[in-house]
Amino acid sequence: MRLFYLFLIFIFISCTSNNDEIISNIEQEEFSIWIVDKNDIKGGGKTYDLSVNPKFGNVSDFEKLSDHEKVALISFNNEVRVYPYFFTNHFEVINDVFNNNNIAVSYCPLTKSGICFNREIDGNIYQILASGFLYKDNMVPADKDLKFYWSQMLMTYIGKENAGKSISNYNLIETNWKTVKEYFYDAKVYYHDKRTAGETDPQLSTTQDSQYIYGVIEEKINTRVELFSYNLFKNKTKLISKIINNKEVIIIGSEEKYFVTSYYKKDNLEFYLLDDSNFPNILSDNEGNIWNIFGYAISGNRKGEQLESPKTYVAQFWAWKDFYSNLKFN
Template sequence: MASRFVISILFCSMIITASAQFKNTKNLPFTWKTDTLQHSVNLSEIQIVLPKGSFKSLDYPTFVGRSEGLQQFFAKEPVIVIEIGGLAKAYPLNILTIHEIANDTLSSVPILVTYCPLCNSGIVFNRVLKYQGKKRILEFEPSGMLRNSDMVMLDRTTETLWQQLTGTAIVGTYDSAQLDILPSLIISVSEFFTRYPNGKILSKKTGFAQAEKMYGHNPYTNYDTKTTPLQQFFKSDKVDKRLPAMERIVDIEYRGDYKIYPYKSVAKKGVINDTFNTKKVVLFYKPGTVSILDKNDITNSKEVGTVTVFNAVINNKALVFKAKKGAFIDDETHSKWDITGYCYEGPFKGKQLQIEPHGNHFAFAWLAFHPESEIYVEK
């Protein structure tokens, strides 16, 4: 009995200490069971914004096909797309604005689809964690916390805290563990069904009645028209001055180094052929896709377009591309490719460029976590 009492006192003491170290301006009760003695970041960098459980993740949700999907969703709204084993799924970013996380499977692979609207950061991870020689399948939910304005996730097994933008565990049992990023694309609904006519899109019938009323509307009205992020989550004096804070960028990683490409640079050229650390990559831009962080009714939102990133090598040959009349054409064979990296006409017809793992973000958020990144400069 005495030993249990001592353990209880120590546990309560740990919670009180952790609560004091986190930034908790609302004085919310600390109900997380995270092992805060293990951490690789300063706990004061983490801000408690909402009580645990405030965001309802989507767990193994329902999907619909092309016909119903085109009726449910605006053709130009963005979706995060993942294809594994010939099967493709699309997750509308507007729905993820409300839920932020979807735990799902695709071709028997456990996947974690994430979107942080404050950072405009959409990334897909493998939910299988390889840790200390063992594999564990985890499920996640938003923790109610932020760091550098980016969502902090928690796994339901240990309530370890994970940084969404990097996929790294920052506090808890799995501290410093890393989730594997899965290649994905952010394209429009119409582009998804053009490329994947048999693909499935997340249904608006998620089972959350209040949330269902919000789909199609943006709770962060005019957010991406601002010049700085929300000050209560990211102070303007912390913004990296090399790029406008709310500039949209995509990132690539190779051999531990990072490079980012501003949307405006890709949009200006239509195609960027580049070499990064000896890797040949190509970026495509296509207009049409709208922002989901502009107007309240996303059908009235401004167009920001789509940027996708691929390995430019196919059949051991590095291709060079140009944009022409809505298509992407390689100089070598004059084959035509679409925004998803699929060749639909020419000698390479039926071939698919390998998607380069990348994310879409606001510049301020990416550079807060990776200030060492090389920034593409227009030539």
């Protein structure tokens, strides 16, 4: 009998030792995948729901959305889609196919940053979700199989495959529901059945706040970011010209219509602001072309062309300070 008890004790010690070793190995693997400071990583252990095959309704279907509800606008070839953060916030990443473009619309409710990523990577199309991790309190998207992780605000892979490489994005214009109702009433609006318009979400702020800052990012990580407050665009739509990434960039914004967007100047074109009555067409040029808010020429000899956009998005000021050390206010 004594030998039997000794045998049980031996088995218990062995199993405990093996379990501790397994747990230790898991922890080491989880925290060895990052190329950033691991002290800045939080969360993990549970991914968000995967959002695929999104549904869309008409603008008139969502009368209960607040005028100040923030939304993302994305356009390809004259079609406009609206992604209200009220709906995107449940998943934080929405996988969509828009005009043959495989996109992932992400919104982080902590940093208040919305970005549209290209989820076709090196010839493969991935389904993207919010990983449950945070890097500097900003969401960390991942593919559904967790083969790679990236920082949303850095637009760079920070864990596992492709670590250190940047990820491409599409132009996203952030505005509010009031502007959508007045100017984009033919757009298609993303929604899902897990939330009903009119509810409140404590993670979302619907107040137009001066702490929401539009940033234009230099191509290299941790270099200069040009910051533009909505206060710069009071009273009427304004155009500001800056040299960024060694190119001339035009930044156009309106506090009233609650948007800021930017484009690289093209060829030898000179751009001029149109009167606000022409919105969402915002620019003319020395060749007589008319350009809309999404950078598309809607008339003239360049009709159908689109201006290239730098890497940009809106985020809370404290988040810009956390991610970038060289900030330049305009």
